[in-house]
Structure formats: structure tokens, C-alpha cells
Amino acid sequence: MEAMQISATASSHFSATLGPFSTNRSPTKPTKLATSWASSASTNLASLSSRNLFTREIWGWVNSKTATSRREMRGVVRAEMFGQLTSGLEAAWTKLKGEEVLTKENIVEPMRDIRRALLEADVSLPVVRRFVQAVSDQAVGVGLIRGVKPDQQLVKIVNDELVKLMGGEVSELVFSKSGPTVILLAGLQGVGKTTVCAKLANYLKKQGKSSMLIAGDVYRPAAIDQLVILGEQVGVPVYTAGTEVKPSEIAKQGLEEAKKKKIDVVIMDTAGRLQIDKGMMDELKEVKKVLNPTEVLLVVDAMTGQEAAALVTTFNVEIGITGAILTKLDGDSRGGAALSVKEVSGKPIKLVGRGERMEDLEPFYPDRMAGRILGMGDVLSFVEKAQEVMRQEDAEELQKKIMSAKFDFNDFLKQTRAVARMGSMTRVIGMIPGMGKVTPAQVREAEKNLKLMEAMIEAMTPEEREKPELLAESPDRRRRIAKDSGKTEQQVSQLVAQLFQMRVRMKNLMGIMEGGSIPTLSNLENAMKAEQAAPPGTARRKRRSESRRQFADSASTRPSPRGFGAKN
Ligand SMILES: Nc1nc2c(ncn2[C@@H]2O[C@H](COP(=O)(O)OP(=O)(O)OP(=O)(O)O)[C@@H](O)[C@H]2O)c(=O)[nH]1
Numbered sequence: 299m300e301a302m303q304i305s306a307t308a309s310s311h312f313s314a315t316l317g318p319f320s321t322n323r324s325p326t327k328p329t330k331l332a333t334s335w336a337s338s339a340s341t342n343l344a345s346l347s348s349r350n351l352f353t354r355e356i357w358g359w360v361n362s363k364t365a366t367s368r369r370e371m372r373g374v375v376r377a378e379m380f381g382q383l384t385s386g387l388e389a390a391w392t393k394l395k396g397e398e399v400l401t402k403e404n405i406v407e408p409m410r411d412i413r414r415a416l417l418e419a420d421v422s423l424p425v426v427r428r429f430v431q432a433v434s435d436q437a438v439g440v441g442l443i444r445g446v447k448p449d450q451q452l453v454k455i456v457n458d459e460l461v462k463l464m465g466g467e468v469s470e471l472v473f474s475k476s477g478p479t480v481i482l483l484a485g486l487q488g489v490g491k492t493t494v495c496a497k498l499a500n501y502l503k504k505q506g507k508s509s510m511l512i513a514g515d516v517y518r519p520a521a522i523d524q525l526v527i528l529g530e531q532v533g534v535p536v537y538t539a540g541t542e543v544k545p546s547e548i549a550k551q552g553l554e555e556a557k558k559k560k561i562d563v564v565i566m567d568t569a570g571r572l573q574i575d576k577g578m579m580d581e582l583k584e585v586k587k588v589l590n591p592t593e594v595l596l597v598v599d600a601m602t603g604q605e606a607a608a609l610v611t612t613f614n615v616e617i618g619i620t621g622a623i624l625t626k627l628d629g630d631s632r633g634g635a636a637l638s639v640k641e642v643s644g645k646p647i648k649l650v651g652r653g654e655r656m657e658d659l660e661p662f663y664p665d666r667m668a669g670r671i672l673g674m675g676d677v678l679s680f681v682e683k684a685q686e687v688m689r690q691e692d693a694e695e696l697q698k699k700i701m702s703a704k705f706d707f708n709d710f711l712k713q714t715r716a717v718a719r720m721g722s723m724t725r726v727i728g729m730i731p732g733m734g735k736v737t738p739a740q741v742r743e744a745e746k747n748l749k750l751m752e753a754m755i756e757a758m759t760p761e762e763r764e765k766p767e768l769l770a771e772s773p774d775r776r777r778r779i780a781k782d783s784g785k786t787e788q789q790v791s792q793l794v795a796q797l798f799q800m801r802v803r804m805k806n807l808m809g810i811m812e813g814g815s816i817p818t819l820s821n822l823e824n825a826m827k828a829e830q831a832a833p834p835g836t837a838r839r840k841r842r843s844e845s846r847r848q849f850a851d852s853a854s855t856r857p858s859p860r861g862f863g864a865k866n
Pocket residue numbers: 485486487488489490491492493494515518521569570571625626627628629650651652653654658
């Protein structure tokens with residue numbers, strides 16, 4: 299029911315906010331914005347069932363967003379990062395379409411798809427096994443999101459497990475508290491180490507830190523020249539001592555120089571090898587001893603998949619590292635390295651390279667990465683936010699009130715605040731399909747009017763908030779509220795009228811939901827369109843007359859025979 303409430307309330311909020319208080323707008327005429335809300339509500343209604351409609355509505359938005367992302371994936375992004383994994387996982391969600399709940403039986407097939415997708419992404423088998431087990435355990439039984447469809451529940455569980463798998467939180471670079479921070483880079487040949495040195499210096503420069511590069515690859519003279527050129531390109535000094543000096547000696551001299559120059563961060567490039575050999579490890583150990591580095595980062599090529607994770611493990615065992623830098627993520631369509639490094643080696647990926655330019659280095663955010671893999675991005679966090687603000691119990695209580703036409707100003711305020719808590723109105727609106735054409739000016743106007751209404755409601759007594767009839771009956775009360783809130787009497791009257799209109803409108807919409815079958819997208823949308831466009835004498839007039847009758851009903855309890863606005 300919650301979705302209906304939020305739609306109906308939101309729709310009414312907007313018709314209220316852009317309706318009665320905007321210039322040249324009749325209180326009963328639905329505005330464009332209200333119409334959009336109504337039609338978005340109808341779109342979402344199509345996928346709703348009779349319970350937990352709020353969460354379902356949010357997931358309706360998720361669906362539409364996912365559909366878009368999936369379309370994008372198919373078209374543009376697919377060829378890019380992790381495209382293969384994304385499409386593999388899609389098969390799993392599809393298998394759950396039409397199911398009511400997740401069961402031990404119906405997750406067998408989707409779990410097989412997930413397993414296959416991860417193996418094809420070159421994630422190592424033990425990691426895949428643990429992942430699939432963790433997802434299965436959560437999918438059946440505990441930890442379900444109430445009211446969300448099974449395929450969406452599974453997306454959420456997989457998302458959370460992916461984030462966990464990749465290390466959960468972003469793992470920041472550590473800086474030394476005194477003296478220069480020393481970062482020692484290691485890695486096999488051709489993985490992008492030399493490029494990373496300069497990219498990292500450039501990245502730190504943007505954070506206001508000075509760096510110096512030390513050219514320690516004495517076996518490939520071109521590597522020294524390459525580092526000098528890249529250093530010039532990003533505007534940082536490079537310490538070189540030729541190819542005749544031992545790397546550990548170069549490291550020592552470079553560090554002294556950096557201390558003299560009061561450089562913040564020293565980045566040491568080292569020689570790569572085609573594969574791990576004892577000579578390289580011994581040399582690295584020696585350099586590490588001399589430098590006593592704050593960070594020892596292994597640079598690994600993302601395109602090597604689970605091999606990258608194995609390398610991180612070996613280097614960690616041999617020389618002790620603090621983390622990894624994953625390069626060439628831009629060319630990686632599988633994702634095995636990003637998914638396996640932390641789980642296999644216990645060491646986090648700190649940074650990722652996503653292109654050849656000096657700017658193409660950024661922190662590794664597990665949550666964003668999971669979002670990209672699933673094609674969900676921000677939408678998942680929005681769902682969580684929405685769930686936080688809309689408690690199930692509140693929603694059920696509200697549903698009862700709406701059905702018995704007892705929706706009052708307290709509920710109105712609560713709903714307004716719930717919507718506001720979900721984020722700025724612009725953001726909320728932006729998440730709803732079909733709402734793209736709302737102009738910023740309209741949103742600003744809506745926000746302003748919500749504040750205006752809040753001020754008037756705050757000036758009401760608790761009794762008046764609970765019984766809007768009191769205000770319908772008494773101009774004195776309305777005058778007092780106008781005075782206390784600094785608004786006009788007309789504005790207060792309009793707000794009261796609006797609440798009665800909302801009661802009718804919400805009850806009608808809820809009635810459609812309650813009364814037997816769930817309407818299909820097309821017939822509900824048509825019904826709403828017809829209602830909005832109805833000529834005089836049809837649905838709209840009927841609705842209006844019903845809200846008038848409610849006023850009249852409330853007015854009939856008082857002595858005066860006159861209707862809304864009569865003197866008490
Ligand atoms: N597409 C892409 N290319 C990258 C990235 N990082 C590095 N490269 C390219 O990879 C190639 C090898 O990079 P280098 O920095 O020379 O590799 P290296 O590890 O220093 O090599 P050795 O000195 O032989 O050990 C270069 O052509 C880089 O431009 C990245 O994130 N994306």
C-alpha cells in the first residue's frame with residue numbers, strides 16, 4: 299500500500315504545491331506536474347501487488363532505471379568494463395521473473411547463472427564458491443527486503459556481496475606523519491608501473507602534495523628516460539643515477555634528496571621482470587629495507603584476471619605489500635582481477651588505472667564498482683534511503699486512515715517530510731520515470747510551497763491537525779492560523795480544501811488497488827489519463843463533488859446550515 303500512499307500523497311502534494319498557491323491556477327485543475335506524478339504512479343502500479351507498495355514503487359523506479367542501464371549496456375557500455383559479467387548476471391534475474399518469493403528451489407537456476415558468470419569473468423573458483431554460498435544463504439530466509447520482488451531482492455543481495463567481496467570500504471593511501479611518505483611500486487614487466495609513477499604524482503599534486511619520482515629500473519635504460527619525460531609532463535622532479543648504480547643505492551640517494559627538498563611524497567619505480575624470479579624479489583627486499591616505505595603497492599594488470607590476484611598474494615608473502623594498483627581496467631571486459639584481489643590476497647586494491655592519460659588514475663570504490671557491474675549505480679542507495687524513511691508500520695497505519703478517509707494534517711506533514719528526507723525534491727523527481735521534463739523553476743516553486751504549507755500546519759493545534767473538519771467549519775480558526783503562520787486566510791482555506799480533495803483522491807486510488815485485481819499498466823494509465831482529461835460532468839467533476847460532499851458532511855455537524863467557510 300505504501301507506494302500508493304507515496305504516489306497519491308506526492309501527487310496531491312504537487313497538485314497542492316503547484317496548484318492552489320500558484321498564480322493563475324485553479325485549485326481543482328490538475329497541474330502538469332501533478333499529472334506527471336499521477337502517470338508515474340500509474341506506471342509503477344502496474345508492477346505492484348497489494349502489500350508493501352511503497353517499496354515496490356521505489357523498485358518500479360529501479361526497474362525502469364535498470365531497464366535503461368541494461369539498454370545502455372547492450373549498446374554502448376557492453377564492450378567496455380565488465381560488460382560480459384553484467385550480461386551474465388542478467389540471466390539470473392530473468393529466471394526469477396513472475397516468482398512471488400525466493401525459495402530454495404527457485405534460486406537453483408539463478409545461482410547457477412551467477413556461478414557461471416563469475417567463472418567466465420575469471421574469478422577464481424574458491425572465491426566463486428564462497429560468493430555463491432553467501433548469496434544463497436541470504437536469498438532464502440533471513441535478510442530479505444520486505445515487499446520487494448524476488449529478482450530485485452537477489453540483485454540487492456548480489457550487490458551487497460560484491461561490495462563485500464571487493465573489500466567493502468574504499469582503502470585510502472596512508473601518509474607518513476613525519477618526513478616524506480614513501481611509496482614503493484613493484485610489479486611485472488609491462489603492467490604500467492612507470493606510467494603509474496607519474497599518474498600517482500599527478501593525482502597527489504591535485505591533493506596539494508609535492509612528489510618526487512626515483513628511477514630505479516636500471517635494467518631497461520628506456521624506462522629511466524620514460525620516467526623523466528612523464529615527470530616533466532606532470533611537473534614533478536625525477537631523481538636518476540643512471541644504470542650503473544644498484545637500485546637500493548639509488549633509493550637511498552633519492553630519499554636523501556627528497557628530504558633535503560622537503561618533498562611530501564617519494565615514489566620509487568622499480569624494475570619489472572617477465573615473471574617472478576628470486577633476483578627481483580631480493581632486489582625489492584633490499585630497496586624496501588633502505589626506504590622503509592609507508593606504502594608498498596603492487597601494480598597489476600586487470601586484464602590478467604585471477605592471475606593478478608595470485609600475484610598480489612605471492613608478492614605479499616615474499617616482500618610484504620600494503621595494497622595493489624589495478625591498471626588497464628578500461629580494457630577489461632571480465633572483471634576477475636577486481637573481484638578476486640582482496641578475497642584471495644587479503645590486500646586491498648587502492649587505486650585503479652583506467653586509461654593511458656595522466657589523469658586516468660582514481661581510488662577504487664567497491665560500491666561504485668558493484669553498481670557498475672549490476673548497472674544500478676545510485677538507484678540502490680536510493681532504495682535503501684527510501685526504506686529507511688518509510689517504516690512499514692507507519693505505512694500500514696496510514697493505509698487504514700486513507701481507506702477510512704481519515705488522512706489528516708499530521709499524516710500530510712509526515713509524508714511531506716518523508717519525501718523531503720529522501721533527498722532534495724529535484725533528486726527524488728529525477729529518479730521517477732517520465733519526470734524528466736519538470737523544470738528546475740517548477741521544482742523550486744514546489745519546494746517553496748511545501749514550506750509554506752508546513753508553516754500553516756505548524757500553526758495548527760494538535761486537535762485541528764487531527765480533525766481538519768474543525769478548520770472547515772471555523773473561519774475564526776483559519777484566521778488564527780493565517781495570523782500565526784504569517785499567511786493569508788485564503789491560503790489557509792485553500793490548504794484545508796486541498797486536504798479534503800486529497801482524501802477523496804487517495805481513497806479513490808487506493809480503492810482501485812484494494813478492489814480485486816491489480817490494474818494493468820495500460821488500463822490504469824488510461825483511467826488516469828481519462829480522469830485528468832475528463833470533460834465537465836465526468837470523473838473529475840464526480841471527484842470534486844465528492845470532496846465537496848465531505849465538506850458538507852463535516853459542516854452538517856455544526857449549527858449553521860451553510861457550507862465550508864460559514865461563520866461559526
Ligand atoms: N589502456 C591503458 N593502458 C595503460 C594503463 N596503464 C598503463 N598503460 C599502458 O601500458 C603500457 C606499459 O606501461 P609502462 O608504464 O611502460 O609499463 P611498466 O610496468 O613500467 O613496464 P616495465 O618498465 O617494462 O616494467 C604503456 O603503453 C602504457 O601507456 C591503463 O590504465 N590503461
